Amino acid sequence: MLTAMLAGRTDPFDTAGIRRRVLAAWSDSPARFREDANAEEDLVRGGYRDRLLVELAQNAADAAARAGVPGRLRLELAAVGSEGAGGEVLHAANTGAPLDAAGVAGLATLRASAKRDQRQTVGRFGVGFAAVLAVSDEPAVHSQHGGVRFSAARTRAEVADVAALAGELARREGAVPVLRLPWPDGGPPRDGYATEVVLPLRAGSRAAVRAALGALDAGLLLALPGLAEVEVVVDGVVRTLSCTRTPPLARLRDGDATTTWRLGQRSGELPAGLLADRPVEERARRGYTVTWAVPLDDDGRPEPLPGRQVVHAPTPSDEPLSLPVRLVAPFPLGPDRRHVAPGPVTDALVAVAAEGYADLLAALSPDPAVLGLVPRIGLAAAELDAALGSAVLDRLRATAWLPAADGTRQQPDRAAVLDGGPDELVDVLTDVVPGLLPAGWARRDGAPALAALGVRRVGTAQVVEAVTAVARPPDWWARLYTALASADREELGALPVPLADGRTAPGPAGVLLPEPDLPVGRLGSLALRIAAPDAVAPPAARRLLERLGARPATAAAVLADPAVRAAVEESVDAVDEDLGETDPADLADAVLALVAAAGTAPGELPWLAELALPDDGGAWAPAGELLLPGAPLAAVLEDGALGVLDPGFAADHDPAALRAVGVLGTFALVRAEDPADLDVDAAEDWADAVLDRLPADAPPPAWPPLTAVRDLDLVADWDGALPLLAAAPEEAWADVVLDGVAVPGHLRWWLSTRPVLGGRRPDRLRAPDGRELDGLYDPAHAPPEVLARLRPPATVDDVLADPDAAADLLDRLGDPARTAPAAVLRTVYARLAAALDGIDVDPPARVRVAPDRVADPAREPVAVLDAPWLQPLADGALVPAGGAPGPVADLLDLPLLSERVQAAVTSTPVRRGPWAAVPGAGLAAARLGLPVLPGEVAVHGPLLAAGRPVAWWPGEGVDHVDGTPAALGRALAWRAGAWPLRQALAEAFAEPARSADLAAEDSVT
Template sequence: MFDTARLRDTVLAAWAASPARFREDANAEEDFALGGYRDRLVVELAQNAADAALRAGVPGRLRLTLADGVLLAANTGAPLDEAGVEGLSTLRVSGKKDETGAAGRFGVGFAAVVSVTDEPSVASRLPSGEIRGVRWSRAETAALVAATPALAGELKGREGHVPLLRLPFGDDAPGVPEGYDTLVRLPLRDQAAEEAVRRMLEEAGPALPLSMPALETVEIEVDGRSRTISAEGWHVVAESGTFTPAQVSELFADRPTEERARPYWEVRWAVPAGRRDGVPRVVHAPTPSDEPLDLPALLIASFPMTTDRRHVAPGPLTDFLVARAAEAYVRLLGELPATPALLDLVPGLMGSGALDAAIRREIIAALPDTPLLPSISDDAGGVSGGVIPGNEARAVEGPAEFLAKIAGIVPGLLPAGWASRHPALTTLGVRRVELADVVDMLSGEAVEDKDPAWWRSLYKALPADDPEAIGAIPVPLADGRLVRGPRGTLVLSPDGGAATSTASSGALSSTLLSGGAGGGSGPGSLDPALLAPLGLRIVHPDAVHPLLLRLGAAEATPRTVLEDPLTHAAVAESLNSADPEPVAQAVLALVDAAGLTAGEAPWLAELALRGADGERYAAGELLLAQGSLAGLIDPEVPFGVAAPDLVEKYGPHVLAATGVLDGFAVVNDSDVLLDPAECDHDLDLEDEWLEAVLDLLPDLDVPPVVREFTAVRDLEYVADWPNALALLSRPPLRAALRPMRVLAAGETVEVPSYTAWWLSRHPVLGGRRPVELRLPTGDPLLFGLYAEAPAGIDEDALTMMGVRSTLAGLLDARGGPEELLDLLADASLEVDRAQLRSLWIALAAVDPDRVGPPEAVRAVRKGMVTVADVEDGPVVVEAPDLLPLVEDRPLVLAPFDLAEALSDVLDLPLAGETVTGVVTSHGAEKPVPPEVRSLLPGAPATYVEHDELLVDGTPVPWRFSEGVVHATGVEGLARGLAWASGQWGDRLAVAALLRDPARVPLLLAEADLDPVTSL
């Protein structure tokens, strides 16, 4: 036992001699416990554990357990000794002042326990194996104070409040868990204290072992749930040193005497491999303070602290450590891999406090001159130029191939991935070179030796997602000139003719090259003057690349001329033009000559055309008077009717190609990249369809491609859905319902077509969405879950639109298993017990990774099918003898051999995981009747008969546990033996046999007559 009586007598005597001393101790303890140390309990326990491990030279382990209103803290390390007891029972006097590396240094940390408990105790196992303990008690302290006449008045004046930790008591029955050296036991004062401790345990994170290196692991167990905290996965940089006497005199002039006795300093930075969730963004010195630190790393440093250990004390020592922290942080950045992730660790300009700002200033001042960034030196494969300071680096957006091409032109060029708009680049002093500026640099001496083939390779690598920035890219011409920008140049095929793309373009190309005049002015003929603005500047054949066409170069074909940006601009401006007729005639002639079909060029819908009323409309706002769509659309939609003379002159097909609505317009495209920047056909909700399709495909480096894209447009305007669906479900529009074939990573995958996807999500079938319905001839297991689809529409078409047909098809569909579980959780839907069993059987075969845990399940409770919330404790039953033990709970029932799989799918426990299933009654071992063994060859030789069989204290008819059948009564024995022998289906026959053994010959004879298929 510790000599606690001496300490108590000494303190009581001091209090009796000076009651003011009693008040001082009480006030100081209250200030520390309820003020500066009110929420530091876990930190202080960890600190004591770390110091104990450091003192003993052993790996520090701390286990914090919260259960039944008690917090236990078990740790390894040096045991509590007499000096330790005295230190814990005093304020502002630490026994660790001479321990290098100790986290504790103020002597008040243990006061944090006062905020949550009135009966703390500490027990330690000595090297001899003896366990000694000490405890403190507010009640016993109050009794001793009350018994001291000189203090009675003080106690009354404080309403009975006494210092808890000043009077230690011996602990007669201490205990320490095996594997640990010390145990702190804190019975929590009340519910509020327990909630506070629970919160502190939840907030505990890697900062504990990182700030206290002697503490290797912290295991936290709350209500049976455990987690372990360690510093694993963190990159740490540490700097430390010892102050010279001169430095101590200069830097510690304003610090207390005991701090000057610790003349050493330490700075550590830690960066996690991933996110730093769970680590407070504050300075650790070494335990958490209230000093905010919004840098993306954890700082642990021996900053001087105020007495409450909440804030860093300003002064020369803090200034010194700020400079060392900045130096260490810069070294940390230099040690990390030179990848773009490094930019996230570069501090911004704004700090979250004075100390944060001071550290940032020091770091930011040093960064631009510090070699941290990689560079590439030439275009021969992007050869590395070494690591350079930020003020020598240049950042250009673009892929690696492009950066390699311009490396010899842009000095100090950062590799691909470093040219983001990250603000850290500015902090590092990196100069951003915009793509347009790089294009400007591609002139003069820098490129005078580059041949046309080099330019083609540059076009291939050039980022093409910003045409404006690269619009002035130089283009080498066949005559040797280098001109700015592809716009106005002409790309010809290798044989000297235009690089055509349609059969109808040959005549136009010949006319262009010969300079001859065009033909007539009617439909099907073109005036070559339409091509004059293009300039006919021919690109050198060795430099030809598709990028030039995208940037404005043109092929001499009706289609490319039609798609020229100037043509687009004329169409877009035609509605605002004083006389749009010439533009309309030119565009309609180009559409005719190019042979465009409806939906092929959606942008043409902006072309201004005359309506039958003489007013001006966009083509997409006009209907053909005789078209089938005119009778299907909502009459409230403001459409006009195309002028009859335009229909007569150009024909319905040409007007439909410009966007005038005839029947349903169909968009046809090929080799469509499923990329938001590329896939845009001006279809309603096309972006949402694209997102849904991409969700069905794996993440790919290259966008997937739809070989043949077919979609029906203008579905959003339909009002008469019965007639509209009649058209859509028949050829040729039916083709738009069929799944699209997507080429993804070399494999062909079928995905829902745009048209089928759009219809599936809109109320087009009697006011219901197709995905909410089932086929009339569909799987009976879907009855009650889905309404019946209207008759009169082809069932294959309905299936393509999303109408459910089979349970297997539903479960194979993306999100299908979760949809089925949601429907089963809908109490308004009717599901009978046989149907429910079949559905559970089917769901047991689903991959659990495809299903999120449901919030409610359809289950059987007291024989009734019901919907139970997961909070109600539903279980999956895997064995019949467990049924009586869980009969009050919602039960998920399916063939027992599927129970484990169904448990994984539903994320629900098995019944056996929720009960102990222990036989708690006693019985007598009896032999199994030989008549039964003749029917059940695999039955055990004996069983245990109980007058009343109790399992977990509950009366049950039978239990098969640890290979032994326990039973009471004939029915229980029959079931137990049938289950034990693996012949559960014979349980009724066994019961009959047990009641009348004389029937054995008859039962065996009946079994001999079973058909061969039953063997």
């Protein structure tokens, strides 16, 4: 049968001879057939379907390497034409050295290879081509020298003719070693290629092959340096994978997508002794190249590969690799051709790989992304992976590859990284913390890698310690504070703060943070802990220092500092005793600058008046005792009462600030919370006068804030002073309200009780329009604005409000040179009695009994009219009681008229009857609001008392009248207790016929 098959065929590779030799060997030794069948079955059972394309690419790379040309591989999945209906064929055409006789012999010899002493080849002995059996039973190889095909069916037919193998074939149910018997096959490879593998696919493998072609990765070319391009053609669609190498970079292209990889390679030759236990083919190939590869982004940063990787030895193995990179190394494989065999060769290559990995990381750009390539402790997935991770980590720890601040590289044991904190903090501390890694290297995701490398971590406390002794400009500190804004405050208590005067505060607590209005440059003499403005300018820096105990420092806040107040209050004594270390002019300049910036009002901070300022005689005096040169106040004070500020000093400073510290241009205000603290003339007397206006049984009042004007006792010219005082702030003139009672403030009281208006007291004059006091008081004469402030009395009530003024009015009423309006006289003594109740007042020597007449009780009888019916019997002058005869008599120390006149009715009435019977009684009752008039009335003609005529006389049950309407009205009003209605009642009795009309008039109101 074999002879018939070979008849008329060209057999350049002597496939007939190979078959004869193999069949002869099998015939002589069925065990050899069994061994070959088992070996091939093991390869197929090994699941090499997933490695088919890799093995084809590997063979293509080796063919290119042998020929010394760039390798190209075309993988095309085509529908079956002449190969058979309904199927698919995978074509793998490659450039390079074509298949020759030795290659055919190698293909047909499971344990041999044509690859000898070729370091550039990467294929594994006896494995590559056998992978085709995972998808095809009829593989063929076409070469420029000829073709060869293997066939399971034809092999089975050959074996069936060998009697010695019949039993074994039956036992194996027809399964035979396909790759042992080759047949010649026609046709050269497709144009442009040296060799083409043709694989008719078994039905069960077509989907897997199609999927494998779609998933083929351009990264495969990294492990195959001899292969430059792979074309993948599926359903007529071409996808090109290529690799362009420009060491140390490799650019992989997959269609339109290009990825740049950084390569790290180490090449050498293994010692022969290490290969002593390896197969002969491996012992002859001691050369190695170990390649690490990692993809780069557009900025040249490494992009760690996602997911679990595998070791490429040099094509993918089943050895897991936890490092996120591609490793290509000629590790020896075990019998399953999937896992790396342990031993000295593997150990040696692990060491080489570790050195190459350190070289790769050191060659990458110094970017934190490199930390993603550092092995993580405890993540190894297998023994080889653990060995690689450990060796790489050891080598990285001993290699200067981490970036240093000066641009060089440093070993991890000399490096430091911030334990948290923003990138800005790293930038600030670069030249402060030795070995500090650049910004970005402190990210949380890089912490495990840095920990594995043993990089020193620097916490906030160590940062504070590191900056404690450094000298840096304020803007550097501003950057530091801003970067530390979110740090733990517990660790920042000793954070230094540069001060405006060049000192450094050992911590933020108590430091003043200058606001924009603070004149920092002029405050050096105050020795305050004011932060350098540029150091605290950023808002984040200020917020941090405030959290740590620093205080915002407006000009007003600095003025309130106890140290500033102490310096001001001691300034004059320091000059006088020559104790101060600070030039008083510098202190004055600093305080005035603060006052100007704060907008302090005059008198707002009374202690500022203690500030030492130069006077015009060259001495130093408190600001509150100095006048501004040319000040209006100077013209109205006594000569020499106050000093004058040095004119040159005054010209150099803001007048408003000078006034605010107490230098006088006009009258100054004084403020206090209690009269005892009110440092002005007669403050205690004013307080007593105020209390006299309160009810005698009132509890001690709660004083409101008080304002007064100083230096009133130094005035020499009141005509010039009063307009200045009239222009004083409203608060100086405001009334003081105590327990609801408004009383004059100190200024108005003081001026009212001093002879400031033409030598007379304002409270002894009346307002020009005060007609009620006309005749009793002379009118005040002064500019309207002055009178509006002084408020001289305009009414009796104004006078009576002040007990002292009321006592004066009592005396004025007895002054014969004065007159009193009749309307005032009627009630004034009663009102005086009420106003002076409880006050010890001497009775006047004379009393007013008429608007233009006074009486002297020592010279004539004077009584207080308390019983109006007795008036005709009076033998002296009468004082109007104003409805309060008793209090008036007590006030004037006079008897009541009823006490002086003792009389009774001596005449006999002409008629007697009830009040209700008197004509007009009805209207009178209505006007009194009574249903009927009570009592009786007796009419005399005439009515006599003590023999003298009177108009009316009240009695217990009966009232006596002379019969006139006036008498009737008075008697009834007195009886009803309605004395003010006496005229209305008299009208009712005078015109009884008009009662109805008069009642109608009453209804109008």
